[in-house]
Amino acid sequence: MASNNRPSFLLLTIFLISLLVLNAEAQQQTETRLRDARQCRLERLSASRPSRRIESEGGVTELWNENEDQFQCAGVAITRNIIQPSCLSLPNFAPSPRLVYIQQGRGVLGFSAPGCPETYQSSGQYRGSKGGQQQAGESDRDQHQKIHRLRQGDIVALPAGVSHWCYNDGNEELIALSVTDFNSESNQLAPTLKSFYLAGGQARGSQSQQQQQQQQHEQERDDYAVNIIREFDSKIMAEAFDVSEDVMRKMQRADDRGFIVRVEQGSMRMIKPDEEEEYEEKSRRGRGNGLEEAFCNMRMNTQLDNRREADIYSRQAGRLNSVNMHKLPILQYLDMSAEKGNLYPNAILAPHWSMNAHKVVYVTRGEGQVQVVGHNGRALFNERVKEGDLFVVPQFYVATKKAGDNGFEWVEFQTSASPMKSPLVGSRSALRGMPLDVLTNSYRISNKEAQDIKYNREQQHILFPPSGRSSS
Template sequence: MAKPLSLALSLCLVLLFNGCLAGRDEYRQQRQNECQLDRLNALEPDSRVEAEAGVTEYWNSNHEQFQCANVAVVRRTIEPNGLTLPFYNNGPMLVYVVQGTGISGTLIPGCPETYQESQQGQQQQQQGRRSQDRHQKVRRFKEGDIIALPAGVAHWCYNDGNKPVVVVSLHDTGNSANQLDRSPREFYLAGNPREEQQLQEQQEQSQQGQRRGDRRQQHQYGRRRGQKQCNNVFCGFEPQMLADAFNLDTNTARKLQNDNDNRGSIVRVRGGDLQGVRPPTEREEEEEEEERRDYDTNGLEETLCSMRLRENLGNPRADIYTPQAGRISTLNSHNLPILRWLQLSAERGVLYNNGVMVPHWNMNAHSIMYVIRGSARVQVVDNYGQSVFDDTVRRGQILTVPQHYAVVKRAEAEGFEWISFKTNDNAMISPLSGRTSAIRAMPEDVLANAFRISRDDARRIKFNVRETTLTSSASRSQRRAEA
């Protein structure tokens, strides 16, 4: 009797194991199919949501290019005196400041409230012993900054300048830090961003399929039946529960739910300024960073509370520079250590008129390129040697270049500037032309036999481009004419 029982158990385990393997194979096949792209497109935002003090524009995260890279992209325009309501995401983010200046706060649980309101004005004296406000550090940002935000960390930003702030945010939904599905989700701590949440809901329904969509629709219907006009995380709690949690009266607790607030996700600050919020100047931040580096001499890594979250890529510094062609600056976990945790990096490039970034492929990352200014002719080739993109990309567009796909860029008359977000903390490229290229590293005989050319032609292919990554098509034409 025992033998039939053990045999049946063994058979069940084999079937279960094979079922698990089949499920894993099906998931792997699904992931692979998402990156079998026959055609790429330069994409512009699909949706636009206006708020009291700004605009939020969304690229559809269900587009196959974003599905391949497992990312979502959002662009926010914040008017002067505009404040983005605090929220957190289900995956890490990189935020690039395209335009403007302002201040931002990153709210990391467990970190000390090291900043205290310093104003000792007449109003405070009239109030007697009013306790001073204490909060976590606020940081100043400016054009060209990259801001790194871990998954689940709430943040806000405020435009204290005199022109709109424009930021582009990459949300990495495929990161291991996101243990939900791959739908981008924004969890607001305040306000009533109804339209933003509706767009999020629609994309989530589309991505998860009809069965999940029906359940979300039922949830939405239930919320409407409850006559709730609120979309922040406090809305689902009972007011009495909130009152107990915050030690407040029930009326004040209800204000956390922002019922019938129609300002959207970007609100205008009352009184024309954020009172008592004064971040350190750029010089003070640099001095603080130098002190921290001098102090941290024991080899221990930074804690999350003291980690730098910002680095500027807009300054004229460059990792690669060619006077006739342009410059490229890179940001990775070596110069911003928190990126090792986020598994993201960035590249900012500037090409002058007729400047060329030589053909290359991304070795270990997808590349999501946003055009900051100007335009360029871009060509992308897949593993079959087929052109999947051959067109001009312009300001405000996004082009995803999947890992290992070969790509070349040539700036047009007005030049070309871009920021590329990459899905690896130390993203690397492999050029096909120039001093550090795969072609240059091959023996002449290998090239001659591979391409069926003479050794002289092979030598010219190897050595005619003396630059590394950037060159100029104008200088190439001039040299050919002289020859």
Template sequence: MAEQWSSDARVALKSDGGKLEVWEGSGVFEELGVVAGRTMLKRRGGGLVGIFISLDDRKTRESCFKVERGDVVAVPQGVALWWYNGGDDELEIMGVAHLADNRHTKPFLVAGGKPDEQSRRGFGFGAVIHGFSSGVLSRASEMDKSSVRDVLEGQSGVGFVKVDEDVTFPDATSAFDRNFIYRLREIHPDVRVQNGGEGIRELSSYKLPILRTLGLGIECVHLNKGAMVAPNWFHGSHQILYVVHGRGRIEVVDPSGERVLDEELEQCSLVVVPAFYPSTKIASSEESFHYITFVISHRRMISYLSGRNPVYRGMDRLQLNN
């Protein structure tokens, strides 16, 4: 039963510069239209992200932001962006897309080399400019065919490219951080757990308005050894849970009262929990448990079966006894 709810990542793309792993396409993943991906950029530490903001056909503006551990970067479908890791640690980027309304959506590259044999076995990655004829590219870019050919032949690497040390990047800015980036680690927990860890940090469209467009929300949970999140369910929102660090366990119960998942989780585990399926997460007695949950709703609503404010508190004794 666990195979329907969790999935092993598939390496879709790999090179000297990093790799892309993808969870998709079976059991609950396929039914709910969920795709998750993890990108690892070699050379370790903080990095940069560049976002190209197109204003119809009038102007395209590039904004470059510095990103750090725990930052949330939210961009609409179709927006072009790049990532760069210039630190001393591996840069891990975890992303989720909900494609229930558009299951034919596919990512593509606007720069880089032609698709190689490995990328064809993955997502078929290769820069889309190689698909156009030299005549079209020459006319569109107002360059002669020889110059177009030089540009195409100069494109190397598929997906990941190691850049020279002397390459410069745009200066990082904070002018548009409020539109695309949220420093989730810098805020105080929204829910504190006494003796249970750092608690729960929530991110919704109230704090980052672009999440309304994406229909997504996030919660970040840190539990101490042996701590537990009380059994709860999300209102109309599917959950995609990813383990950042540590070990723990998840139990999921379906609306008929049957336990459909009881599984140990460790670092890099990923599980999908459908809406209205009560679940609980419990940290190992030997390790703390840190996970993030991507919520398929821009406004997270949740009810608990126990704890400080359970649904039973609103019922009178006669209802509970019967």
């Protein structure tokens, strides 16, 4: 009996050992991927501008060079979309979460999250058909998921894998700056920018001979622009959608309009969140799946530039507005946050370091002097930056900002849902919390000088007005 069971026991042992080996290899590959993505081999930082420009029928997509050392260190990619009035940014999704800042304009944003109900019902639209004719008993209405109003100064959370679109219904360009976090646990692909478009784009192989000879990043642009639906077998897709193959071929045809397309006048009649149109809450059938409560009803955006909601305010120096997971709970799923800074002329943001996040800083107005110092005591960044400049401040690197004569404003994206910063000077700062004897011996200064270091800014926290002292 025992001898008959021995082969089975040996096979089970071999299987378990193989399983353990495969699991260890997978774990090692994951750790290697995360370690490589987070390595920071920085010799210097620099203000950066977009390196690529992709023109579409209804706007422009600008991309920063994601291979820059500072972006590799932070594990992020930066894009900026400029959407013309009455134009639509086509539906797409990404494998990594994104935070978007609305720098200018207004519009509407829609999500199609799996498991979420279609709670908006717009009247006066064609809802459905079979064979080209509306079925009896069907109401002339379209049901869709909630749509969100976007305004200048909003910060928007785009979860990984959730398809979304944006329509500019205003009278000026809608400018949206996006930061994608590759190091998120949601992303198990290579740390590079990917967007999966469900429509539009540029078909592979449609470039001219001259375009085919351009640099590698141009080839990557063409891959980035492909409508994923067009590569599937048309017969299978037609059957999956239960439509004619002719309809499917229209969905799959080459489209040179790009990522942002013009919309015919009057053809975007869906319900909008700030209109007094009739809408109904669709009755929920069966039991909830838990996703609705945890995700579907969460706010996707909030105003980042509201003066009345500043977290830190100084009448002489400026203000800081922060949006973290406590203000916008969906950010806990993205593990990202944002902050808007406004310094009055010649005011200073105290030297400080981020304890748990990299920061991507984008200058929105004015100009100022920025310094960043690394662990080796070297200044990696010491430049005067202006509107449109973008740079990275890695985790634990110490940074400070001083506004110019016309003030200085910026928005920064942080790779933590609940970021923490440690100021070097001011109330509740690192040096303020140390005994005077530690300061006198550390810097070889007098007791009076140590007291000045500790207490001269004791009534101020991180935002400092000009002191009026000379540099001598």
